[in-house]
Amino acid sequence: MNIAYWLVAGPLALFYVYAGTLKVIRSRDELRPMMAWVDRVPLPALRALGTVEVLGAAGLVLPPLTGIALPLAPAAAGGFVLLQAGAIAVHLTGDDRRIALNVGLTTTAAATVWLASGL
Template identity: 65%
Template sequence: MNLAYWILAGLLAAFYLYSGAVKAVRSRDRLRPMMAWVDSMPMAAVRAVGLVEVLGAAGLILPRLTGIAAWLSPAAAIGFVLLQVGATAVHLRMGDRQVALNAVLLLTAGAAAWAA
């Protein structure tokens, strides 16, 4: 189970570290081609989501790696499940039915929470 957690957490952390950093630093115009939903949100909210993703990526790895507050790792995975529930809702509300990536991320985060 430990190996399964590290594989899942590593993949999720890499994805969310990149995704969060992009949201935290790029302009709305540079985000729009990848994320059409940025036009429906204030930039402060987009930046906040990016920060949450970066912190969540750290939360998946660092607590388990250091042994300090290890309960934060499954909490971060559960947070990503909730994030994807919200992201799916935003996509569907906007009429975007392409939510396969959201579903994969939701299932992966759920599996990481279970494996933790």
């Protein structure tokens, strides 16, 4: 079960570290080609979202690595499920209807919740 967790949670954490870091350090103009919705949210909210993504990724990786606060891993994965539910809503209420990535991330995060429960 531990190997399965890392096979699922590792790439998920890498994705969120990358996406979150972009939201924190890049300007709206630099993000717009990748994220059509950036003009619909205030810049501080965008930066906060990026910070939450990076911290959530740390929550997926650090507790199982250190053996400290293990319940944080499924909580972080559950937070990503909720985050992606909100992302799907944002995409569907705007002009951008591409949600395949969001559905995949939701499914992966849900599997991570299940796998993290067995740590």
